[in-house]
Amino acid sequence: MSTDSYFVIDLETSVNNIGKDKSKCGIASPHHHNNVIVATGIMTDKCKHPKLFYTDGNVYQQLKNGLYYDEELDIEKWLKSACKARIIVGHNIAFDINYILYNSLNHKHIKIIRESIVKEPILVWDTMLVEHMLSGQQWKYPSLDDVCKHYGLPIKNQEVKDLWDAGVKTEDIDKHLLLEYLSHDVTVTKEIFELQIKAVDKSGMRNIVFDELRARMATIMMEHNGTPFNETLAKNLKEDITEEIKEVRKLIIDNLKSLNYNVNFTPDLIEAINISSPQQVSKMLFGGEIAWFTKEPDIDDTGKVVLYKSGIKKGHTKWKKVTNSTNLIRVVNPKTVWGTAKVGIYSTSDEVLFDLLQPSLTWYARDLIKAIQKYRKLTKERDTYLTGLLKVCWDGGLLHPTFNHVETPTGRLSCRNPNIQNITAKK
Numbered sequence: 001m002s003t004d005s006y007f008v009i010d011l012e013t014s015v016n017n018i019g020k021d022k023s024k025c026g027i028a029s030p031h032h033h034n035n036v037i038v039a040t041g042i043m044t045d046k047c048k049h050p051k052l053f054y055t056d057g058n059v060y061q062q063l064k065n066g067l068y069y070d071e072e073l074d075i076e077k078w079l080k081s082a083c084k085a086r087i088i089v090g091h092n093i094a095f096d097i098n099y100i101l102y103n104s105l106n107h108k109h110i111k112i113i114r115e116s117i118v119k120e121p122i123l124v125w126d127t128m129l130v131e132h133m134l135s136g137q138q139w140k141y142p143s144l145d146d147v148c149k150h151y152g153l154p155i156k157n158q159e160v161k162d163l164w165d166a167g168v169k170t171e172d173i174d175k176h177l178l179l180e181y182l183s184h185d186v187t188v189t190k191e192i193f194e195l196q197i198k199a200v201d202k203s204g205m206r207n208i209v210f211d212e213l214r215a216r217m218a219t220i221m222m223e224h225n226g227t228p229f230n231e232t233l234a235k236n237l238k239e240d241i242t243e244e245i246k247e248v249r250k251l252i253i254d255n256l257k258s259l260n261y262n263v264n265f266t267p268d269l270i271e272a273i274n275i276s277s278p279q280q281v282s283k284m285l286f287g288g289e290i291a292w293f294t295k296e297p298d299i300d301d302t303g304k305v306v307l308y309k310s311g312i313k314k315g316h317t318k319w320k321k322v323t324n325s326t327n328l329i330r331v332v333n334p335k336t337v338w339g340t341a342k343v344g345i346y347s348t349s350d351e352v353l354f355d356l357l358q359p360s361l362t363w364y365a366r367d368l369i370k371a372i373q374k375y376r377k378l379t380k381e382r383d384t385y386l387t388g389l390l391k392v393c394w395d396g397g398l399l400h401p402t403f404n405h406v407e408t409p410t411g412r413l414s415c416r417n418p419n420i421q422n423i424t425a426k427k
Helices: 075-082 093-102 108-119 127-134 144-151 158-165 175-203 206-225 231-259 267-272 278-286 350-356 363-391
Strands: 007-013 037-044 051-054 087-090 123-126 288-297 319-328 402-404 414-416
Touching (some): 007 093, 037 075, 051 175, 075 108, 087 093, 087 175, 093 108, 093 206, 123 127, 123 206, 127 175, 158 175, 175 206, 231 363, 267 288, 267 319, 278 288, 278 363
Parallel strands (some): 007 087
Antiparallel strands (some): 037 051, 402 414
16 A cells, blocks of 8 residues: 555544543543544645644644634545545544544534545554554553654643643633644654654565554444443343352351351451452461451540540540451461462462362362352452443443553553453353
8 A cells, every 4th residue: 555645633632521430431532422522633645734623613724923824725625635545644543533433523524534434445554553563562552742752853732731631621722722732743643654654664564564554443443333232231230240249258258157166256357358358368268367447435544435525526435446356267278389478378369279179178168269269250240241341331332442552562452441352251
């Protein structure tokens, strides 16, 4: 594919999904209904300055004196001509293309770009991904500023970033300031692309880079299309598994009570038992001290209960936190190789538990270990495959994962929010 004809694109978007439920996916996620495109910068291989589209419907262009002026050209015709190029260039371009494909506000210029992406075969040139490959896959997530420094190009104005950090919405930032910021990004991305083309050809990596970029377009479409997810079924399963977890936890506590008959399992001690803690599981199996806290009235030197003397708690009892502890018996003998950096604490990994389940094991030890294994299995199913997926399921019952091409030093594809490469096929 020829690299003579291309266009560069960059977007400035809103950052409105700040709710706890979806903040894990990034406050500027293209899949959140409250996030929209605020400004678009486009630059072709023949342009000296980028065209800057703003939500007011006007098109601007930065001049050397820093001013902007309305374009007096047929922008629809210009865009359609620009979009005939079969290479779209951008830094971390998956973010921008996902916004273009979603295009909730139906901007006319975005619609033209979207149609060119959907209807025609294109190649996305992600300058972040290419830089990762040029570094021998050692540079993870190279930022635009860092890549600019690498090539001796100017970095962007910090003022817009400072406004975002202060909580200012993109749509409320001064238009001229935002467009200047956008113009810089588009311009340096074009320069980076041209430098990368030379570096790729010089290194003889053209075929492998183009193959990876074709794969990037495929994963972008996978992100956009999403994976169907039945939220109602997931919520019902989560409730069922939570009840089962409670039953298994009670079974484990009952086993511990039977084995440690000399220990007074008070409600505070029972509440402090954390079966998800490897250290506590080590003490349940191999013996050790379990600590927990209780609240007791604060007593002065005369034996009287201390009361608050002022403030809204005046006359009320002062309470203090008291540390209690008890020793659990050893149920099974650990191997030396299972030892950890903490004295008396042994590994309780899944492999160790499996190794412990020998035919010679006592029935009560076997019951305890199997209950711990079941507890782990259930909590993983609930917290990873249900709670985790419910947090990242978007409107319409779709999971929109992020595929990472710039994370692993081996070049292996990874995934997050959610990691659908690691979802069990089991029921």
